[in-house]
Amino acid sequence: MDKQVQNFAVANLRRRPDVVETGGFVAGFAVGTDSPYLNYATPLPGTAPTPADVAALVGAFRERGLLPRLEFAPQAAPLVAGALRAAGFETEAVHEYLVCTPHTYTDPLPGGHHPRVETPATDAEFRALDAALAEAFGGAFAASAEGAARLRRLGEDGGEVRFVRAGDGGCAGGATCSPPAEDTAELAGVGTRPAHRRRGVAAAVTAALTSAMFERGAGSVWLEYSGASSRGTYTRVGYRPGGTRLYVSLPD
Template sequence: MLSETIRALQSYIRLTAAKFRETERIGPFLATYYLESSSPFLNYAIPDDGAVPAKDDVAALTEAFRKRGLVPRLEFLTEAVPAAEAVLVECGYTLERRVPLMICSPGQVVGQPEPAGISLVTPKTEGELRQMIRAQNVAFGEDDPDLHLDPSPDQLSGETLSVMAVAETGEVVGGGVATAILDGATEIAGIGVVEGYRSRGIAAAMTEYLTREAHARGGRSVFLTPGAGQAERVYGRVGFETAAECVHLSVV
């Protein structure tokens, strides 16, 4: 039986993926399209809980993405849709990666040392948010970090929590967000630090900052999916524990 935690998290992921995106219902899939970018990380589908997709459904989903010039791609919690991966692989999809989904509940967060020479600041103006987003773009290796700097409506309203790391020089060297809380759940995302400032505890400090703020606002299940390298260990130090697995699949 699907646990309530997994059900709630997959529901949250599905609802927030559709926010500010165009969506299309294709069989048991919700396809989401981010009109401002063709990045595969912003355009993907999520299957319904417990779905066992038919091959015709998968073919229709693949064609819908290709008609838009997008890479057909899916992201979902394996526990929520245990039969989907095998069908997708049989239809030609390949596994990109499996990533743990980690949760930090109230009372679990662990304090982190304050990074030397770094201030953690909540950006309050559009200009400050654009500086934060640019630092994130640099951290994630975007070809042109000055593209797509406009904050989302949720960031501008403060519904999405944001934090930026500011060096003594005034340079913004990192940033991250906690998405709008829905039914007690929120996702920590976009934690990035520019190369010259890494390995100083900035990512862990920003994660703690956002997690505490989210808990204070009523977030019961603060979750994230760590990237490659040492990210999982870093988030573990803050108090996050693995609760589920997220799978990413795509087809060329």
């Protein structure tokens, strides 16, 4: 699964509006933000970078005023981590990823007791979802017009976006899923506002997005998780351990 996830990461970055391919790496840059989570690179599976290759990649980030940063499945490119560390890159995190297939998928809330999951359509709904995710992730990013626009573009570009409406008409929580590539898709950004947690919101949007990808023909869906509680939510939907992903960056 590591190679498939890595091939997906490459294909996903190649969709960005600003893409640089150099020395066995693909870097994708977002428009209108310097967020390191939206501007990063990944290696081609099996690449064996030289110091010059790494330097060229770093240069692509520096000329844009961005932090050089990579995300990848290290087992799919085993020579990359050492080459990056030799150039001064430091580990930010190592995350396990989980994988769901049509054979492992299960309804986490049987008996029809799901919160109602919807697809945002209006500007107000996209803004509400962006604000809910900003709150859910503890201010790791601020709600913004550009954030809401990115959510809309994701749906327009072949991805899927879902949310659960709060009782006051706002948004309780939601999540997104990338357009499929390499017979898989990445589910990300599962977040619930603190006041609406433990009501099945995360499980409901995870199940809805996963099912939507399978209906579109994806052979699997994968995701990363942030803790034991969220891991339990995903395993109830049918997600199982798939491998690890490494996050590294080069300090100034």
